[in-house]
Amino acid sequence: MQPARALHVIFCWHMHQPDYRGADGRYILPWTYLHACKDYADMVAHLEENPLARAVFNFVPTLIEQLEDYAEQFRSGQFRDALLAALAADDLKTLTPAARHSLLHQCFRLDQEHMLNPFPDYRRLYDLYQHIQIDVQEMADYLSVQYLADLVMWYHLAWTGETVRRGSPFIQAMLAKGRGFTREDRQQLLRLLGDLIHNLIPRYRRLAEAGRIELSTTPYDHPIGPLLMDFGAARESLPDCPLPQSKAYPGGAARARWHVDRALAAHQQRFGLAAGGQWPAEGGVSEAFVQVLGEAGIGWTATGEGVLAHSLRTAADDEPARERWQYLYRAYRLPSGGPALFFRDDALSDAIGFDYQKWFGHDAVGDFVHRLEEIWRHTEGQGTPVVSIILDGENAWEYYPYNGYYFLSELYKVLSNHPHIHLCTFSDYLAHHDAQPEALPRLVAGSWVYGNFSTWIGDSAKNRAWDLLCAAKRAVDQRLTRFDPAQQELILRQLGVCEGSDWFWWFGDYNPAAAVRDFDDLYRANLRKLYGLIGMPAPHTLDTPISQGGAPAAAAGTMRRTTP
Incomplete structure (x- = not known):
């Protein structure tokens, strides 16, 4: 039963992976299916196991598209992902030297403390790899087929969720076995992973149909909508932000609407339910973009706390400082109407994303609940206070013991039974709790990272990437009508991939070099594919890397704190 005076708490878990497919449809990076087997499976299991818990899960359509593609690969046995192809191989002796080297490179890409060190047999493989790494290109050819079999098995075992392990006697047996894995072991693991991915989206859909979770979406390929519409939006929160040489992204407003409308249609098709809200890519909002969301019938959207602080300060310069x-x-809600606007509690969200991974699960839950209780006490005069906790649903757990199992399971249990806290969803809050959004006189454009767009524009490398995209978009606009509708659809779909936010996120010297190189190569390959679809040679400017990277970053750069 809902308490008489409740603090409404909304968890919004953002599920997102960019399109990792190369020009030939093969996967350059395996992160989509690995996160599916570990994080997307665990996250839904926690809600299945706690009938009183409520949460919002926001799925980016590009992610779902790839999950469907992986499900088809498992059904057909024709794998376009090199890592899965190695797991499925009848005879690992047939792997080429390049494939062997690729396995060695990929199969230690994880957090060693929580995903490698707990397994002595996996650690043994790593220690041997470290021993030969001085000349890995040559010495890798001397590693046995059994080493490779054990390596590819262990990598996939490490990337299974804790709930998956607890529910699978087979995985428990493999963890106990530790070494000497056979072809039959690999085939059985392959079947288990295939079933897991095939059933994943239906599990979320069942919970949504039962009213236990809300499913929302993001503009289709995860573009920064406000920047598509106007580069100048970056200067609303950073007046001196350097902008790309291109004055504007050509036809950006129409492209923003394309992503919004396509996402809504895809969500309805996949889940059988209309999306009540959209979490914009990276919480990126502007007044113009929120208007686009409203015109599309979106009921709610959300962004970061910094955006609200900027907006309130701008709307009332003489207003005295207030407590959060x-x-x-x-x-x-804006005076012009449109969707209800929710603002993320940055401190609580970042505590889950970055801090509690170092705590004992019980202590972390206790601290989190105490902080919510403090908010409940301070908001006594508010009729329906709501705390929005929004963060990635996949990237944090790699750095938690047991994939965050003990933290999440206890967190949901404690909050579901708390006398003064009510777990709900954005749509439920608006519909059932007599919550009337307060008027927000003005919305300053920004994102959930630092309250601005500096993560995606302003840096010389990021601006160069925008200029390359603008040039490609102008070429598309000049030639699109020459093609039949089917080819036009392929062109616009590929353009959408190039417009995604992730490419711009990674450019910059503050990110790890290996990740920057991966995304730099893939971004330029996507632009080359786009030129190919419109029958034009790709410009030579796409032959030169955009950024080098080189600095270590928290969570390997996949997440960023919302304050510098």
Whole structure:
């Protein structure tokens, strides 16, 4: 039963992976299916196991598209992912030297503390790899087929979720076996992973149909909508932000609407339910973009706390400083109407994303609940206070013991039974709790990272990437009508991939070099594919890397704190 005076708490878990497919449809990177087997499976299991818990799961359509593609690969046995192809291989002796080297490179890409060190047999493989790494290109050819079999098995075992392990006697047996894995072991693991991915989206759909979770979406390929519409939006929160040489992204407003509308249609098709809200890519909002969401019938959207602080300061320069609890824990709406606006509690969200991984699960839950109780006490005068906790649903757990199992299971249990806390969803909050959004006079454009767009524009490498995209878009606009509707669809779909936010996220010297190189190569390959689809040679500017990277980053750069 809902308490008489409740603090409404909304968890919104953002599920997102960019399109990792190369020009030939083969997967360059395996992160989509690996996160599916570990994180997307665990996240839904926690809600299945706790009938009183409620949460929002936001799925980017590009991610679902890839999950469907992987499900088809498992059904057909024709794998377009080199890592899965190695797991499925009848005879690992047939692997080429390049494939062997690729396995060695890929199969230690994880957090060693929580995904390698707990398994002595896996650690033994790593220690041997370290011993030969000085001349790995040559010495890798001397590693036995059994080493490769054990390596590819262990990598996939490490990338299974904790709930998956606890529910599978086979995986428990493989963890106990430790070494000497056979072809039959690999085939059985392959079948288990295939079933897991095939059933994943239906599991979320069942919970949504039962009213236990809300499913929402993001503009189709995860573009930064406000920047598509106007590069100048970056200067609303950073007046001196350097902009690309291109004055604007050609036809950006129409492209933003394309991503929004396509996402809504895809969501309805995949889940059988209309999406009540959209979490914009990286929480990127502007007044113009929120208007686009409203015109599409979106009921709610959300962004970062920094955006609200900027907006309130701009709307009332002479307003005295206020405590966060006086303005953060409520929904807003612009004077022009449109969707309700929710603002993320950055401190609580970042605590889950970056801090609690170092705590004992029980202590972390206790701290989190205490902080919510403090908010409940401070908001006594508010009728329906709401705390929005929004973060990636996949990247944090790699750095938690047991994939965050003990933290998440206890967190849901404690909050579901708390006398003053009510777990709900954005749509439920608006529909059932007499919550009238407060008027927000003005919305300053920004994102959930630092309250601005500096993660995606302003840096010389990021601006160069935008200029390359603008040139490709102008070429598309000049030639699109020459093609029949089917080819036009392929062109616009590939353009959407190139417009995704992830490419711009990774450019910059503050990110790890290996990740920057991967995304730099894939971005330029996607642009080359786009030129090929319109029958034009790709410009030579696409032959030169955009960024080098080189600095270590928290969570390997996959997540960023919302304050510098």
